[in-house]
Each structure stands twice: as C-alpha cells, then as structure tokens.
Amino acid sequence: xxxxxxxxxxNLKKSAAKGGCGKCQASCQSACKTSCTVANQKCxxxx
Amino acid sequence: xxxKYKLSxxxxxxxxxxxxxxIIDDLTYDxxxxxxxxxxxxxxxxxxxxxxxxxxxxxxxxxYNEIVSLYNDKILFAEDDYEKFxxxxxxxxxxxxxxxxxxxCNLRCKYCFxxxxxxxxxxxxxxxxxxxxxxxxxxxxxxxxxFLEVDxxxxxxxxxxxxxKQIVEYARSRESEANKKFRFTITTNGILLTxxxxxxxxxxxxxxVLSIDGRKEVNDRLRVRADGSGSYDTILPKFKKLIAARxxxxxxxxxxxxxxxxxxxxxxxxxxxxxxxEQISVEPVMADPKMPYAITQAxxxxxxxxxxxLMKKITEVRKAGKFINFFHFMLDLDQxxxxxxxxxxxxxxxxxxxxxxxGDVYPCHQxxxxxxxxMGSLHDGSFNDELKNTFAAAHVYSKPECKKCWAxxxxxxxxxxxxxxxxxxxxxAYKLSCEIQKKRLECAILMKALTMLDTAE
Ligand code: SF4
Ligand code: SF4
Numbered sequence: 001x002x003x004x005x006x007x008x009x010x011n012l013k014k015s016a017a018k019g020g021c022g023k024c025q026a027s028c029q030s031a032c033k034t035s036c037t038v039a040n041q042k043c044x045x046x047x
Numbered sequence: 048x049x050x051k052y053k054l055s056x057x058x059x060x061x062x063x064x065x066x067x068x069x070i071i072d073d074l075t076y077d078x079x080x081x082x083x084x085x086x087x088x089x090x091x092x093x094x095x096x097x098x099x100x101x102x103x104x105x106x107x108x109x110x111y112n113e114i115v116s117l118y119n120d121k122i123l124f125a126e127d128d129y130e131k132f133x134x135x136x137x138x139x140x141x142x143x144x145x146x147x148x149x150x151x152c153n154l155r156c157k158y159c160f161x162x163x164x165x166x167x168x169x170x171x172x173x174x175x176x177x178x179x180x181x182x183x184x185x186x187x188x189x190x191x192x193x194f195l196e197v198d199x200x201x202x203x204x205x206x207x208x209x210x211x212k213q214i215v216e217y218a219r220s221r222e223s224e225a226n227k228k229f230r231f232t233i234t235t236n237g238i239l240l241t242x243x244x245x246x247x248x249x250x251x252x253x254x255x256v257l258s259i260d261g262r263k264e265v266n267d268r269l270r271v272r273a274d275g276s277g278s279y280d281t282i283l284p285k286f287k288k289l290i291a292a293r294x295x296x297x298x299x300x301x302x303x304x305x306x307x308x309x310x311x312x313x314x315x316x317x318x319x320x321x322x323x324x325e326q327i328s329v330e331p332v333m334a335d336p337k338m339p340y341a342i343t344q345a346x347x348x349x350x351x352x353x354x355x356x357l358m359k360k361i362t363e364v365r366k367a368g369k370f371i372n373f374f375h376f377m378l379d380l381d382q383x384x385x386x387x388x389x390x391x392x393x394x395x396x397x398x399x400x401x402x403x404x405x406g407d408v409y410p411c412h413q414x415x416x417x418x419x420x421x422m423g424s425l426h427d428g429s430f431n432d433e434l435k436n437t438f439a440a441a442h443v444y445s446k447p448e449c450k451k452c453w454a455x456x457x458x459x460x461x462x463x464x465x466x467x468x469x470x471x472x473x474x475x476a477y478k479l480s481c482e483i484q485k486k487r488l489e490c491a492i493l494m495k496a497l498t499m500l501d502t503a504e
Contacts (some may be wrong), residue, residue, distance in 0.1 A: 003110040004060075004117065005070045007496045008380040012066040012389075012456060013121065016132055019385020026143035026196060026399040029392045030333070030413060030462040041384045044194075 050453035067122035140190030237282030261315020300326035313357035392459030396438025413464030448476035
C-alpha cells in the first residue's frame with residue numbers, strides 16, 4: 001500500500017480465541033514495582 | 048476504536064481492538080478525521096471535496112480504498128468483542144505472592160509509599176513460621192498452576208535475610224511433592240548486601256530488583272539514611288558486583304523513581320546505563336500532590352518531552368550496536384500475551400496477594416495496612432473470597448474510563464491500588480498516571496514499529 005504501512009500481523013483477535021490459560025507471569029503495573037506494560041509479557045501457553 | 052498521533056516526524060495509527068499498528072501519511076491521517084465504518088464502495092464526494100483543498104483527488108480516492116481494505120481485513124476499526132472473555136478468569140488460582148519479610152528499613156527514602164518501611168504499622172520482621180504458612184497457603188490456593196512466584200519485599204528484605212533463606216529452603220523442600228516450581232525475586236536497596244548475600248541471591252533468586260534512582264545527586268536527595276546521608280556511594284559498587292557475578296540465565300534490573308526534582312530523568316536512565324546497568328526501570332513517583340517532590344498535572348508537558356528525549360537517546364545507543372532495555376518502552380507488537388490476560392493486568396487480589404509480617408493477607412503490597420482491604424490471616428485460616436471476586440471482576444470493562452481508552456489492551460486498567468488511593472476507587476482511573484502511561488506507550492509503539500520496519504526492509 002502506498003499511504004498506509006502496516007507494521008505487525010495484528011493478532012489480538014486470534015489470541016483471544018485460544019488464550020486465557022493463565023500460565024503467564026503476574027505483572028504489577030505500579031510504579032513501586034516493575035510496572036512493565038502487560039503487552040510486553042511472554043505467553044507461556046504450552047502448545 | 049483507533050488512536051492516531053504524530054511523533055518524531057511520523058504519523059502512527061493504532062487499531063485498539065486488533066492491536067494493528069500502521070505508519071500512515073498525512074493524507075491518511077487527515078482522512079481518518081472524516082471517515083469511519085460503515086464504508087461505501089468508493090470515496091464519497093463530500094470527502095473528496097473537503098480534502099482536495101490540500102490533496103490530489105486521485106490520491107484521496109486511493110487512500111480511501113486502502114482504509115477500506117484494512118477494515119475488511121479486520122485490522123482497522125476492528126470490533127471490540129472481548130467483553131465476553133472478561134469473566135473467564137474469575138476465581139483464578141493464586142500464583143504469585145509478595146512476602147513482606149521486613150517492615151523495617153535502613154533507609155528513609157522521602158517518597159516511600161510504605162512510610163519509610165513500616166507501612167504505618169510499626170517496625171516488624173516476618174517470622175519463619177509465618178513464612179512457612181505463606182508458602183503452604185500459596186501451594187494450597189494455586190490449583191493447577193505449576194510456576195509460583197514469590198517476591199521478597201519490604202521494607203528492606205536484607206534486614207531479615209536468614210528468614211528469607213529458610214523460607215526458600217522450605218519452599219524448595221515442598222516443590223516435588225506438591226508438583227510446583229518456585230521462582231523467587233528479591234528487591235533490595237543494597238545497603239546491607241554482603242558478598243555472601245550476593246552469592247546467595249545469584250544462586251537462588253530468578254530475579255533481583257536493585258533500587259537506585261540514577262545520578263548521585265538525584266539518588267542522594269531522596270534515598271537517604273536516618274542521619275540524612277546519601278546511599279549512592281555505598282550501593283553502586285555492590286550492585287555492580289552483583290551484576291558482574293550474575294549468570295545470563297537470570298533476570299535482574301535496576302529500578303529508580305523520578306520526581307519533580309529530576310524531570311530531566313532521561314539523564315538518570317543514561318547514567319545508570321553508563322554505569323553498566325542495561326536493564327533499567329525508572330518510573331514516576333506516585334505521591335500525595337501536596338508533597339514537594341510530587342508530580343502534578345502541570346509537570347506533564349515537561350515529562351512528555353523528556354520521554355521523547357529518552358526515546359532519542361535509547362535509539363542512539365541501539366544504533367551504536369549496544370544493548371539497552373528500558374522497561375517502559377518494551378513492547379511486543381506480534382507475540383504479546385493473549386487478549387484475555389490484557390483485560391486484567393496485575394491480577395492483584397485474585398492471582399496475586401501480599402502477606403504482611405504478622406500473617407495478614409492483602410490484595411497486593413500497596414494495600415498492606417489498609418484495613419478495609421485485609422483479605423484474611425494465615426494464622427486463623429480466614430480468607431475473604433468475596434473480596435477476591437471483587438478484584439477478579441476489576442477488568443477494563445468494569446472501569447468506565449478504561450473501557451473507552453485506546454490504551455486499554457496495553458495498560459490493562461492501570462494500578463488498582465493507585466486508583467484506590469488517588470482516585471477513591473479501584474475502578475477509577477488515576478488520570479495523572481494514565482497520561483504518563485499513554486505517552487510512554489506512544490513512544491514505545493513508535494520505537495517498536497520503526498525497528499520492525501528496519502528489519503523488514
Ligand atoms: S494494584 Fe497496583 S501495586 Fe498492586 S499489584 Fe496491581 S499494579 Fe501492582
Ligand atoms: S488506566 Fe488509564 S491509561 Fe490505563 S486503560 Fe485505564 S484509562 Fe487507559
């Protein structure tokens with residue numbers, strides 16, 4: 001495309017369909033601890 | 048829902064519900080102010096007329112078609128249909144725990160949310176007996192979760208280090224029979240670190256968080272001992288030693304807090320990097336706005352500029368072929384966690400709890416000492432499942448501001464504790480932290496997009 005460059009293969013929709021296993025790490029969002037954005041976490045689902 | 052913004056000469060477009068990220072030209076940027084679904088087969092004349100004052104008519108028609116094609120591919124104006132998943136992880140097992148091993152501290156950091164270590168409850172160390180009960184409690188409540196996280200927190204955990212070691216030993220002794228694997232983290236201010244402690248931490252702790260604010264004058268203004276003297280010169284060599292001896296298979300990072308006193312905090316991030324720390328977290332102080340060091344709305348424009356500055360500095364470091372990881376710019380646009388995880392962020396009070404030295408259970412470390420949020424006690428076996436359900440139900444769709452926020456799947460609804468403390472309710476977004484969060488995300492998304500473009504080309 002000329003006007004729009006799509007960067008990623010968006011996958012939130014797909015992830016919802018097979019997600020929610022809950023194996024991923026807990027992630028404090030607060031300044032006093034890690035405050036990593038959740039979006040940076042790894043998915044730990046076993047395939 | 049879409050969000051578009053201009054940053055560093057780029058136009059960025061995020062499609063909130065699909066997670067799609069696009070770099071767009073000015074025409075697309077302006078057109079998006081004028082179009083939204085449902086779309087027509089070709090660009091309506093009204094839009095061509097409106098935009099043709101600045102842009103070429105053929106280009107306008109072409110651009111419209113591109114937008115429609117992405118819409119048809121469901122990566123633009125994608126529908127928000129995740130609310131039905133908001134209920135799926137209700138009543139999750141508990142998989143992470145923060146152990147307040149010492150409500151005491153050897154520093155008197157002026158901004159400490161724990162009231163210089165004792166959480167307003169008096170100085171106290173956790174006993175081994177309470178620590179063991181906490182491990183038993185976690186195992187019991189963890190259902191089928193195999194990996195359990197335990198964070199030794201304080202106050203300052205090294206003030207009760209023998210108990211830390213004994214709790215680790217106890218937890219390890221239960222691993223195989225309970226079919227669990229513990230991952231330990233310790234957070235320390237570094238003052239008391241000895242060579243033996245460093246060796247122990249590097250062997251047993253999967254993660255270690257080293258508190259330091261950055262430049263000496265910045266650190267020593269707020270991170271002071273009881274006599275007012277600064278901590279920088281004591282902790283820096285110890286942290287360096289710890290990192291040097293740490294295996295590559297284990298995590299660590301330095302974490303600092305910036306305040307009104309160092310709104311030029313990109314210099315602190317770079318200072319830490321220059322000292323050899325490449326895993327860095329530096330975060331805004333969250334404090335009563337009356338405090339002299341507190342960040343307020345008026346500081347936001349300055350803070351936004353500083354994040355842009357930091358983005359430039361980090362990009363330069365990487366261009367020079369060096370590694371630096373600033374936690375709050377870290378983002379995975381392709382393989383991040385599933386949408387369901389993103390509805391509920393930290394999981395406090397539901398998947399995560401904190402244990403006070405006396406064995407009281409709270410939703411997380413920041414709620415410790417707030418009586419209304421006490422969930423139970425390890426000693427009498429009480430546990431308030433109703434309160435746990437309240438936290439399980441605190442997801443982005445039950446928080447009015449989050450529901451309509453473009454950042455909801457990156458931010459996951461912010462910090463419940465800050466919402467409660469500064470906005471009166473765990474469901475009310477704390478605006479100041481939202482503004483900062485959104486700016487960081489804008490920077491992070493652009494940085495990531497540019498790296499992905501580079502690799503693609
Ligand atoms: S409520 Fe806030 S401080 Fe507590 S775990 Fe969640 S993000 Fe962290
Ligand atoms: S906490 Fe603020 S930034 Fe985060 S999703 Fe809610 S409204 Fe958006």
